[in-house]
Each structure stands twice: as structure tokens, then as C-alpha cells.
Amino acid sequence: MTRMILFSKMHGLGNDYVVIDESAQECIPEDKKPEFVREVCTRGFSVGADGVIFVQPASGEGDIRFRIFNADGSEAEMCGNGIRCFSKFVYDNAIVRKRRLEVETLAGIKTVELEVEDGAVVSSRVDMGTATFKTDQIPMDVEEYEFIDRFLPVEGEDIKLTALSVGNPHAIIFVDDAEGVDLDRLGPAIENHPLFPERINVHFVEVVSPSEIIMVTWERGAGPTMACGTGATASVIAGVKLEKLDDSVLVHLPGGELKIDVYQDGTELGAYMEGDAVMVFDGILLRDP
Numbered sequence: 001m002t003r004m005i006l007f008s009k010m011h012g013l014g015n016d017y018v019v020i021d022e023s024a025q026e027c028i029p030e031d032k033k034p035e036f037v038r039e040v041c042t043r044g045f046s047v048g049a050d051g052v053i054f055v056q057p058a059s060g061e062g063d064i065r066f067r068i069f070n071a072d073g074s075e076a077e078m079c080g081n082g083i084r085c086f087s088k089f090v091y092d093n094a095i096v097r098k099r100r101l102e103v104e105t106l107a108g109i110k111t112v113e114l115e116v117e118d119g120a121v122v123s124s125r126v127d128m129g130t131a132t133f134k135t136d137q138i139p140m141d142v143e144e145y146e147f148i149d150r151f152l153p154v155e156g157e158d159i160k161l162t163a164l165s166v167g168n169p170h171a172i173i174f175v176d177d178a179e180g181v182d183l184d185r186l187g188p189a190i191e192n193h194p195l196f197p198e199r200i201n202v203h204f205v206e207v208v209s210p211s212e213i214i215m216v217t218w219e220r221g222a223g224p225t226m227a228c229g230t231g232a233t234a235s236v237i238a239g240v241k242l243e244k245l246d247d248s249v250l251v252h253l254p255g256g257e258l259k260i261d262v263y264q265d266g267t268e269l270g271a272y273m274e275g276d277a278v279m280v281f282d283g284i285l286l287r288d289p
């Protein structure tokens with residue numbers, strides 16, 4: 001008998017996701033998830049998306065569990081735009097009706113504060129936690145303890161970049177003209193550089209002023225996307241570390257804007273991310289058993 005898989009199509013600034021509720025019952029067996037995700041994300045032939053988000057029951061530490069898979073079927077630790085879509089989905093569908101959600105992710109618990117109007121989430125603020133610049137935690141195969149504003153040989157060029165993890169790995173390259181970068185050439189070359197054993201998300205960042213940046217992204221496992229919330233967080237934290245940015249920054253992405261507020265936690269830098277999430281449509285995928 002044909003199975004029906006209910007899903008919602010959502011996006012955060014054009015970074016689009018298929019969201020599937022597995023809070024009551026598993027829809028896609030664990031070992032079939034990567035193949036399912038690759039198929040569903042293929043634009044033109046299926047729903048098409050940058051990735052798939054699964055809503056799963058909490059293990060006990062948080063209110064609910066967030067799983068995020070990239071379009072290539074790889075599982076990521078965290079996703080900034082995805083967690084806002086997830087939180088709206090969870091609240092609006094009354095899976096957990098709390099305005100302060102403790103979300104379990106592979107990058108630890110993330111606290112999401114929801115702004116609600118007429119019973120539906122209109123925007124959210126996520127405590128993205130603290131970043132690490134330690135190369136063994138990014139991870140990066142180099143002897144240096146940190147890789148901050150250092151040159152990486154890429155396709156015959158030396159690219160100055162800063163590597164950090166905000167739960168997932170990011171390479172930040174400050175440039176004079178972000179929109180003029182040859183993203184299709186440099187993005188995959190840096191993503192798959194042998195020094196990044198788990199690959200990396202790549203962001204080109206132009207500083208407009210200490211409180212405003214323009215950012216373009218090549219995502220690990222998804223390629224060029226309209227926005228990246230963890231990338232915006234990592235870019236602003238890198239900019240604060242390098243004393244290029246203030247601690248409150250508006251990030252302009254191809255799909256819209258995010259607000260990032262950096263805080264100090266002991267010796268580390270953390271950040272809040274604020275932005276909206278949009279429900280596009282609900283659908284049903286039909287599958288043979």
C-alpha cells in the first residue's frame with residue numbers, strides 16, 4: 001500500500017527546508033534518511049530544498065529534538081535558519097506550545113525565544129551559544145592551535161580566512177566586494193579543501209560599516225544558498241574577534257536580513273540571532289512501502 005508522508009515547506013530568508021514531523025512516529029527509517037533527503041531536495045524533480053528537517057521527541061534534556069540534513073544527504077550539527085523554521089512549525093502546530101523552547105541539536109541545547117501574534121510565531125531569537133576557534137574542534141588538519149586571519153592555498157591563490165565552529169564549521173573570508181566573488185569556483189574548492197576533514201561552510205563577507213555586513217554563502221552539502229544563520233553568526237563573531245565589527249550587526253544576505261548580537265561568555269564569544277521564518281505550503285509525498 002502507498003504510504004503518505006506529510007510535510008511542510010518552509011524557509012528562512014530563502015534558505016528553504018522540507019519539515020517532517022516525527023515527534024509522534026518515525027516517518028523515514030534512520031538508514032533511509034540520507035537517500036530520502038537527496039531525492040526530496042532535488043529541484044525540478046521533487047519538492048526541492050536546501051535540506052530536510054525532522055522534528056523528533058526530546059531525549060529528556062530539552063523540549064524537542066531538531067535534526068537537520070543537507071541536500072546532499074549529510075547530517076549537520078546545527079542550522080540557524082532551520083531552527084527558526086523548526087520552532088515556528090513546533091509552536092504553530094501545537095507540538096510544544098511554549099514561547100521559550102529548549103531545542104536539542106547535535107550542537108547542544110539551543111534556547112529559542114518566540115514572538116507570537118494571533119497564535120502564530122512571527123519571529124524568533126535564538127541563543128546560538130559560544131564559538132570556538134580551536135582547530136581541533138572545527139575540525140581542521142593543521143598544527144596551528146587557531147586559524148585566524150591566515151592564508152590558505154586554494155586553486156593557486158592564497159585566501160586569507162578565519163575558521164571557527166559555532167557547533168558546525170565555518171570559513172570566513174573578508175573581501176571588498178562580496179557579491180563580486182566567484183562563488184561557484186571558490187566555494188566548493190574551500191568546502192572540500194583537504195585541511196577540512198569534515199568539509200566546511202564558506203562565507204564571503206564585506207564590511208559596510210562596523211554594524212552592517214553583506215554576506216554570500218556556499219554551504220557545506222547544499223552549495224550556494226540565499227542565507228545561512230549559523231554562517232551569519234560565525235561571520236559576526238569572527239568580525240568582532242578581528243575588531244572589524246561592533247557587537248550588534250545587521251547582516252544582509254541574498255534572501256534578506258538577520259540581526260546578530262554578540263555577547264562575551266568568560267573568554268568566549270557567543271551570539272543571539274534574530275529573524276523570521278515563513279511557512280510556504282503543506283504537502284503529501286507518496287511512497288511505496
Ligand SMILES: N[C@@H](CCC[C@H](N)C(=O)O)C(=O)O
Nearest residue numbers: 076079080081168228229230
Ligand atoms: N543553512 C544553515 C546551515 C545548514 C547546515 C550547513 N550546511 C552545514 O553542513 O553545517 C543555517 O542557516 O545555519
